[in-house]
Amino acid sequence: MDFSITAEQAALRRSVIRFARTELNDAAAESDRLARLDRESWKKCAGLGITGWPVPTAYGGSGFDPVTIAVGLEALGYGCRDNGLVFALNNHLWACAVYLVEHGTEDQKQRFLPGLADGSLIGAHALTEPGSGSDVLGMRTAAVREGDEYVLHGTKTFISNAPVADVFLTFARTGGPDAPAAAALTAFVVSRDLPGVSVSRSWDKAGLRSTEMGQVEFEGCRVPASCLLGAEGNGFNLFTSSIDWERSLLFASQIGVMDRVLDDCVAHARDRVQFGRPIGVNQAVRHRIADMKVRLELARLALYxxxxxxxxxQLAPLDSAIAKLAISESHLSSMLDAVQLHGARGYLAEFGVERELRDALGGTIYGGTSEIQRDIVASLLGVPS
Ligand SMILES: Cc1cc2nc3c(=O)[nH]c(=O)nc-3n(C[C@H](O)[C@H](O)[C@H](O)COP(=O)(O)OP(=O)(O)OC[C@H]3O[C@@H](n4cnc5c(N)ncnc54)[C@H](O)[C@@H]3O)c2cc1C
Structure with a gap:
């Protein structure tokens, strides 16, 4: 088994870290305070090609393979201290663009992928509803076919990127009341500029604040039938096959964050002197750092x-559920450790460590909660539900 990365992947890693450190970090604290996506940083990332890494070259992307993208996104998380910017990019890639790459018609690919790849269009994934979070099949948004159009009515909430998005990858109920649950949903790609689409509110949140989050209303929105993704009634299958990306690659950057914060903790354990000696000589501090490293390496193995x-x-429902669970929970535990290890400097906004903890909080919720991932793992092992 070969755990090494190629020379090209190593070069990508170096260049992304250098780029992120020099170009993306100055605005990080301010973007968090203002809860605003820094569009200049977004454009710089687009200029480097990040917004199109998984998009085939025929549609203006880089056509990178998933392992290379994992290396690149890990490097982005390592170099970039604006975790909200990185999360916004990841949502764009794994919750919108990749659906079009995998399931789009040639016409849909031609229409949307070049703009998503060059970052001039921002993508969002509008799935969750006020009454339907973990229970995806409980969604109420309905799409009724009228001639060459579908008329959408419904509310999607907690949608990352919604206030800035140009394209919504969304799901609606098309089956009648007697349709079997799994055949009741259909996926659509909806342009924000269609009449009947609006972002009705923005949400203020604890972390990842520079990913703007909003609520999307579809009020008699007429979506051309050409914007149906996959077949009518196949939305749930499409969702379950593509959610692998969100549950694995979207979390690659968190590995980079854990690595960066671990470096910061090692430096602090060396530099901070109490009782006349570095705090790192204390077993309680040393072991905390060792546990952070063990979590990081195990989470990294799950990702790769x-x-x-x-x-x-291959489809990877078990591996991606395990990766999502392992990375998000390890990330959260290690950011709590980092706060404790930095004492008051961990708690105060000025030093940036508390932001890392706030940014880690959402990972065990979005993309399916930890409890839902454990349920998926148990079901895939044949445990009755
Ligand atoms: C930062 C962030 C970004 C997000 N971005 C998006 C986005 O871009 N697009 C989008 O569509 N959504 C997004 N969401 C919403 C997210 O997908 C939902 O919050 C998530 O699916 C959980 O739904 P819920 O919040 O309604 O919680 P609920 O489903 O109400 O769950 C509440 C609690 O009950 C538990 N629970 C529920 N059902 C079960 C069960 N069967 N067994 C055991 N425990 C259960 C849950 O695990 C959880 O602990 C985002 C959320 C966050 C926090």
Whole structure:
């Protein structure tokens, strides 16, 4: 088994870290305070090609394979201290663009992918509703076919990127009341400029504040039938096959964050002197750092196993659920450790460590909560539900 990365991947890693450190970090604290996506930083990332890494070159992207993208996104998380910017990019890639790459018609790909790849269009994933979070099949948004159009009515909430998005990848109920649950949903790609689409509110949140989050209303929105993604009634299958990306690659950047914060903690353990000696000589501090490293390496293995499976063209529901669970929970535990290890400097806004903790909080919720991932793992092992 070969755990090394290629020379090209190593070069990508170096260049992304250098780029992120020099170009993206100055605005990080201010973007968090204002809860605003820094559009200049977005454009710089687009200029480097990040917004199109998984998009085939034929549609203006880089056509990178999943393992190479994992290396690049890990590097972005390592170099960039604006975790909200990185999360906004990841939502764009894994919750919108990749659906079009996998399931779009040639016409849809031609229409949307070049703009998503060059970052001039921002993508969002509008799934969750006020009454339907973990229970995806409980969604109420309905789409009724009228001639060559579908008329959408419904509310999607907690949607990352919604206030700034140009394209919504969304799901609606098309089956009648007697349709079997899993055949009741259909996926659509909806342009924000269609009449009947509006972002009715923005949400203020604890972390990832520079990813703007909003509520999307579809009020008699007439979506051309050409914007149906996959077949009518196949939305849930499409969702369950593509959610692998969100549950694995979207979390690659968190590995980079854990690595960066670990470096900061090691430096602090060396530099901070109490009782006449560095705090790192205390076993309680040393072991905390060792535990952070163990969590990081195990989470990294889970990520690359899932990314490798995706590179081999396989579905990876078990590996991606494990990766999502392992990375998000490890990330949160390690950011709590980082706060404790920095004492008051961990708690005060000025030093940036508390922001890392706030940014880690959402990872065990979005993309399916930890409880839902554990349920998926148990079901895939054959445990009755
Ligand atoms: C930062 C962030 C970004 C997000 N971005 C998006 C986005 O871009 N697009 C989008 O569509 N949504 C997004 N969401 C919404 C997210 O997908 C939902 O919050 C998530 O699916 C959980 O739904 P809920 O909040 O309604 O919680 P609920 O489903 O109400 O769950 C509440 C609690 O009950 C538990 N629970 C529920 N059902 C079960 C069960 N069967 N077994 C065990 N426990 C259960 C949950 O695990 C949780 O602890 C985002 C959320 C966050 C926090």
């Amino acid at each position: 196993k899932a990314a490798w499976r995706k590179r081999e063209g």
